[in-house]
Structure formats: C-alpha cells, structure tokens
Amino acid sequence: MQIGKRLRLKRIFGEDGRAVVVAADHGLMLGPIRGVVNLRETLTRVIQGGPDAILLTPGQASSLIDLFYGKDAPALLVRADWTNAFRDKTYTLPARVIRDVDTVRVEDALALGATGIVVYLFMGLGDEDEEARNIEMVSVFSRECEKQGMPLIVEPLPMGERVTKANYVDLVALSVKIAAELGADALKVPYTGDPYTFEKVVKTAGGIPVLALGGYSGVTVRDSLEVVEEVMQAGGSGIVYGRNIVQAQDPGEMVRLVRSIVHEGRSALEVVGAAKKGRISLRVEPALCVGCSLCAAVCSLYHDGSIDIGRARLRVLQEWPSGAKPVVCVQCGKCISVCPTGALKWGSKGNVELEEKLCTSCMACVETCPQKVIVFDEKRNIPLFCDLCGGVPQCSEWCGTAAIRIVEEDA
DSSP states (O other), X not given: OOHHHHHHHHHHHTTTTOEEEEEOOHHHHHOSOTTTTTHHHHHHHHHTTOOSEEEEOHHHHHHSGGGGOSTTSOEEEEEOEEEOTTOOTTSSSOOSSOOEEEOSOHHHHHXXXXXXXXXXXXXXXXXXXXXXXXXXXXXXXXXXXXXXXXXXXXXXXXXXTTOOTTTHHHHHHHHHHHHHHHXXXXXXXXXXSSHHHHHHHHHHTTTSOEEEEOOSOOSSHHHHHHHHHHHHHTTOOEEEESHHHHTSSSHHHHHHHHHHHHTTOOOHHHHHHHHOOSOEEEEEOGGGOOSOOHHHHHHHHHHHSSOOGGGOSSEEEEETTTEXXXXXXXXXXXXXXXXXXXXXXEOTTSOEEEOGGGOOOOXXXXXXXXXXXXXXXXXXXXXXXXXXXXXXXXXXXHOTTOSEEEEEOOO
C-alpha cells in the first residue's frame, strides 16, 4: 500500500483504528430531504460533535470545503458514483430499473481535497450485465486509487430483484468478499440486524476495516446507540450514520454519544444515562399496571445478576379489587434525614447514594421509608436503595404498559 494511502486511512480511522463517519450525500440520490436542505447549518452542528469523517457529494465538497479547514477538522470523503436504487414510490420519479454510474474520477476527488472516495457495489440485480458493469466500475476505481494513493471505501449492498429475506445476510457476506477481492481499503456495510451474523460478515472481510451502515433513523436515540454497541461487539471498526445524525434534534450531541461507544468502549445504557444532564424521577400510573412484576424482576437482575424479587428496589402491590400498583422511590429524602452517621446523600440523578464505610447497619432508613422500598442486604449488612440505574431506570425501560415512566427534572 502506498504511503499516501496509509496516511489518508490513518486520518479516517485514527490511532485506535476506529471511525465515526457521518453520511450527508443523500441529496444526490434522493433530492431535498430533511437534514440536507440547509446542509451548511446541519454540518456546522455535526462537526461540533467531533466526527472522524463526513461523506459528501462532489458539489457539496466544493461549496463546503471551509468546514474541513484545520487540524481538528474531520476527514472529507467524496461519493464518486450515483444510483437511483433508493428512489422507491415515496420519492419523486421512482426508479423502474436500477442503475449506477460513476460521477467523478479519482484525480477529481484528490483536487477537491478528499481523504477517500466511496462507491457502491450492488449484489442481487436481476440484470447480470448491469451487475458486471458495476463490478467493472469498482475495479477501475480500485486500480486508479492504488495509483493515486487514495483510499477506496466500497459500500457493498444487496440490491435488486434477486434479494430476499432468506438470502440477505449471505448476499451481504458475498458482496463484502467480492469488494475485498476487488481491492477495497475499507467497507461501508449494511448492518445485518444482530451481532452474530454481523460478526460473520466482519470475518469475511479478512481484516479490512468494516464500518456498519446504520440505515434509517432509529425510533429512539437508544435504539440507534444499541446498533453501534452491537457493531463494536461484533468486531466492526465503527459506524456510518446518515439520517440518525443529520436529522437528529441535536446532531452534534448525537455524534458525541456515538463517539463514546466507538472510541471509548462505553455501552449504550451508560451513554444514554450520562446524556441526561439533570435530575430524573419515576412516575407511576397505577391504572396501567397489569401486575406482572417484570419491573421487580428486572430491577434485581440489573443490580445483582440474577432474578430475586425480594431484593428489588421497588415493589408491586397486589390489591383487590383495585388491582396492582407499582411502588417506587419518590425521592422524599426522609432516609437521608434520619441517617445518624451521614452515610446517605443525594446523587447527581436525584437518587440516594450510600457511603458504605459510614453505614452502621442501624436500619433507621429502612424503617423510616414511607414507600417501604429500601431493602436490607443481610449478607453485606447494608441497605439497598434505588439508584435510578445510572440515569436509565430499567423498571421503566422494560414496563410494557408504561405504568412506570421517567420524568426529567430541570438540569
């Protein structure tokens, strides 16, 4: 590999070999969708979060090049081809036959200041001649990139009439292998839906960095972050997010959250909890409770690694004829006020924290709690308090009827 190509790849992937890439090339394929209409404004906010690279079209790269000035600026990736494959019936001029053509040469991308180029590789097209043309196009880019010292990132995608739910994962693996054989320096691969099949795809790449393509926007921020966590667990080198970031309420904050998983190895749960800046509390809607006690089971499983409802930091009252009712810590602070040694204090999320070395096991807090949700651990001789699970209470996360919900207080 040429020195120039190695330098440019290091610019994308950094010292840890991982990368957070933001894709903003949607306008070329789909037209004026939300998040890319005023792209300068969006990317200005995105860059505040510290992405490693941003993928743009040639026109965007030319008009927004000032956003990439400076040593701390992200690397610039340029989309080098165009396709109509993603224009379904919800878009203007739905595609009738899938086509893919190159739009810039490698030297054009170099002149734009690109650190790498990205091209599609479709597998599953009904027209085998079109498939062959696509293979030829990627191979030409590969040879030119090698000559010019430009990293080639191939985006292998199952696409076309021959793609089914049954063969989708196999087609991802097949297209990844072909892309690697054609000379790809990195891969932008669709996430297969679970870390087990994706791990097989990563191994198929044979050591070439695999960036997972996140796809459409997740329902919640946590949904999107859990995909990132699974990708990293499966051996991926990072993530390429488009709409999940450019259409986010705060694109820069979303980048920061993703970076903490990719580069810091944190879990999605940790990241979501840390993202809540102020105090939180739990609210109960008794009319929605069905008495399943899943909240209590999950509470003990999260804190102790096994299910023991007797150790849960909440309880479920089964009352007849009114029905069931969850009882949670209401953060009244009475336990703190009666502690004779000052072992109890408020935590940053509004929870009660225990300094174990000051605890004398007097049980005054247990006896005082009006909700009766403080459990005494006889093995460790300490009381157990609701810690709000670090900012993401599991009782609320798992409640299928929303009988327990999270309320964010003012920071």
